[in-house]
Amino acid sequence: MNLEAIKSEIEANVPGCRLQMVANPSPSGQHSLLLDAGHAVAVALYLRDAADLRFDFCSNVTGIDWPGKEGSQKIKVRKLVDGLEQEVEEVRTTTIPGYLEVVYHLYSVEKKHGPLVLRMRTEDRHAGTHLPSLTPVWRSAELQEREVFDLFGVFFDGHPDLRRLLMWPGFVDHPMLKDYIDPDDYEYEPTAHDAVLRRVNRHRSEAGDR
Amino acid sequence: MNIATVPTAPFDSEPIAEPSKEQLLEISMGPQHPSTHGVFRMKVVLDGERVVRLKPVFGYLHRNHEKIAESVTYLGSMPYTDRLDYMCSITNNWAYALAVEKLAGIEVPERAEYLRVISGELTRLQNHACLIGFLMQDMGSTGTPLMYAFREREKILDLFEALTGARMMCNYMRFGGCRVDLPAGWLDQAKKVVADFPRFLDEYERLLVSNEILMDRTQDVGVLSRELAVSAGISGPMARASGVDYDIRKVDRYSIYDRFTFRVPLGSHGDVYDRFMVRLLEMRESVGILQQAMRDIPQGPIVDPKMKIRGFRPKPGEAYGRIESPKGELGFYLIGDGSPNPYRYRVRPPSLINLTVLEDLCLGLNVADIVAILGSVDIVLGEVDR
Numbered sequence: 001m002n003l004e005a006i007k008s009e010i011e012a013n014v015p016g017c018r019l020q021m022v023a024n025p026s027p028s029g030q031h032s033l034l035l036d037a038g039h040a041v042a043v044a045l046y047l048r049d050a051a052d053l054r055f056d057f058c059s060n061v062t063g064i065d066w067p068g069k070e071g072s073q074k075i076k077v078r079k080l081v082d083g084l085e086q087e088v089e090e091v092r093t094t095t096i097p098g099y100l101e102v103v104y105h106l107y108s109v110e111k112k113h114g115p116l117v118l119r120m121r122t123e124d125r126h127a128g129t130h131l132p133s134l135t136p137v138w139r140s141a142e143l144q145e146r147e148v149f150d151l152f153g154v155f156f157d158g159h160p161d162l163r164r165l166l167m168w169p170g171f172v173d174h175p176m177l178k179d180y181i182d183p184d185d186y187e188y189e190p191t192a193h194d195a196v197l198r199r200v201n202r203h204r205s206e207a208g209d210r
Numbered sequence: 211m212n213i214a215t216v217p218t219a220p221f222d223s224e225p226i227a228e229p230s231k232e233q234l235l236e237i238s239m240g241p242q243h244p245s246t247h248g249v250f251r252m253k254v255v256l257d258g259e260r261v262v263r264l265k266p267v268f269g270y271l272h273r274n275h276e277k278i279a280e281s282v283t284y285l286g287s288m289p290y291t292d293r294l295d296y297m298c299s300i301t302n303n304w305a306y307a308l309a310v311e312k313l314a315g316i317e318v319p320e321r322a323e324y325l326r327v328i329s330g331e332l333t334r335l336q337n338h339a340c341l342i343g344f345l346m347q348d349m350g351s352t353g354t355p356l357m358y359a360f361r362e363r364e365k366i367l368d369l370f371e372a373l374t375g376a377r378m379m380c381n382y383m384r385f386g387g388c389r390v391d392l393p394a395g396w397l398d399q400a401k402k403v404v405a406d407f408p409r410f411l412d413e414y415e416r417l418l419v420s421n422e423i424l425m426d427r428t429q430d431v432g433v434l435s436r437e438l439a440v441s442a443g444i445s446g447p448m449a450r451a452s453g454v455d456y457d458i459r460k461v462d463r464y465s466i467y468d469r470f471t472f473r474v475p476l477g478s479h480g481d482v483y484d485r486f487m488v489r490l491l492e493m494r495e496s497v498g499i500l501q502q503a504m505r506d507i508p509q510g511p512i513v514d515p516k517m518k519i520r521g522f523r524p525k526p527g528e529a530y531g532r533i534e535s536p537k538g539e540l541g542f543y544l545i546g547d548g549s550p551n552p553y554r555y556r557v558r559p560p561s562l563i564n565l566t567v568l569e570d571l572c573l574g575l576n577v578a579d580i581v582a583i584l585g586s587v588d589i590v591l592g593e594v595d596r
Contacts (some may be wrong), residue, residue, distance in 0.1 A: 026527020027315030140443025
């Protein structure tokens, strides 16, 4: 089914939702729909229950980390230099804010079509990482949203049991973030070599023992 | 007693049973329990023998496979995929290769598709045979069914060794084809193994299908409804045992599965017995596919000649590729940014997602039934925890 048609159908039936097509340049041609967090559950319910869509099978849920980018641009500006107007190159830095993204791959068991790719984006990467949970719509998101919460730090509002899935309960960071630094608190192997040996030495000099 | 009286614990370290006058007993089943197929743990709250609450605890085999894959090249992840579901390394390779081929738009030569189907269906045969063996072992029939299954598996692993050089960690697929062609005489040997396989299935069926103890232990135990199976994303034989007519080989028609005639066995009750039966019947269909594939396999190249092995850099974009692995829907979701490494690499693990309903299946049953139910889900912890 055409994604453009699905998009206009949702817009006609879920009042107020803002959808955006996200193009995928790869040969797979799996384009996706970007949902706004406020209407995500309503859209999901519509996709699941509409008679011609029936996306009843939420196959895959995962997160993606898009860190903010420091972009620098060289721009030519006309300026007065030594009393003469000249064209001077100036470097301007721009910051593109980062965000976390959650992706859902939907299929229809009844109609045997799919995949439909849904995306949601958080406001930023650390503080405003709340998104609505789609577990009430598709039960299969239960463990997978827990995994996204665990590894990326996205809080799913409305999830029945949001706990870490793979890391242990006392763990603090989110290992799948691109800027994750693994903690220096594990037992080093006695015959460390290469990168591990460098870390052991750094660890020992910082800890002050030998 | 009412389940709702047991409070939900926010964290795992806290007890999930309230010590109360109702005399609930909380036990930790696993991670070293032999029937958990590895390092899987369940926190079970019991009222006498009855299960009133069950919380799976994951992560004992977590190594962040997805993060490792971001730090190596696309091809570098191929051997790692062997270690996901270590019973079925070839289908793992296949799913990953399929996702990369979708991402980069690579065509697979015809002979390679046949090689993939042959090796993939052999994997399904040995997985299902062993799963049934393990299930029987877990339920207390020590030895015989598992050893019968391992005898057959041994023959298939010998074929894998002759083909790929490794019995379990096969590392067989490449983007756009397969790594090596069939060695001399392999096809004849494989035809013999496949021709003998139905005899083993007959033997297995005579031994198990109408076995009174097996029927008592498994029928009407762990019933999964069709609606819950679809909503919870259950895939593979477990979904089909609940009557969900969804086989990705038929739905997506990936590779060359549209060329073979085979049926999709469906269950009607969704209990442990149906899950066992569906796998038994699927093996018969796999034998049929193998016979057709080995009859029709053409000559030709086994890898796309235009495919670059070194310096492989797919253009930016993303792709989700999935196959019907023996455990269920195994998918890989890849995002490329034009560099030699994937920007994001995600495994959709059927074993983990099939465990979503574990608590629903076990509630109200006895402790001994947990073992049978977990065995019938068919998990491998390498894939659950990644």
